[in-house]
Amino acid sequence: LAISRKPAVRKAVVALLGGVSVLLVIAIPPGPSLLHKAETSVADSIIRKSGNRPERQDLVxxxxxxxxxxxxxxDPAVIAADSLLQKMTQRFPWDRSVWAAAIDRLADAGARLIAIDLILSEPSSPEGDQALADAIARHRDKVVLASAFSPSAANLVGQDKxxxxxxxxxxxxxxxxxxxxGFTNFDRDEDGVVRAVGRAPHSFLCG
Known part of the structure; x- marks a missing residue:
């Protein structure tokens, strides 16, 4: 770029270039964000072009x-004849005896692993809670319960609680x-897509 030797013109051009530079800095996101977007775009493209993986027949x-x-x-007559179906037509969340029966039936059908994606942190009816506890005890080697963690409201600067x-x-x-x-938490990327699952030991979260 050739700049005139006249002082007034030189000052005007320098001021213009400075203004353009400021606008570019404001308009363009920080470098790491751009690099991250480019990286995820390439990774997504590779996965899409590699073809869909076959569905797992052992996962339901x-x-x-x-x-x-x-x-x-x-049929209403079928519901009337089954106490569990009657409970399932009631307001959600269902009585926990429904989940107890589901665990029993899945285990009896040959399920090797039964993951319950419900955080059962609050008590329900004593009968329902006992029925579920008994079912879990019967199939403890197959059942995986769910938990979740969230940032504490009492977080201090620089501390992860x-x-x-x-x-x-x-x-x-x-x-x-x-x-x-197990934990039900997922960290999403900037575009809202889950591309990775982080793992954290129990002691890290409770320490």
């Missing part, structure tokens, strides 16, 4: 939809490691 997800809660897909929400103690069994428990 059981979800709770409107039909599950209303029983609209079932978490509040851990766990299932009721009755569901864990007499020993500290009798029943397995």
């Amino acid at each position: 997800l059981l979800g709770i939809d409107d039909a599950s809660q209303s029983g609209s897909d079932l 978490f509040t851990l929400t766990e299932p009721l103690a009755d569901f864990f069994g007499p020993g500290p490691d009798d029943t397995r428990c």
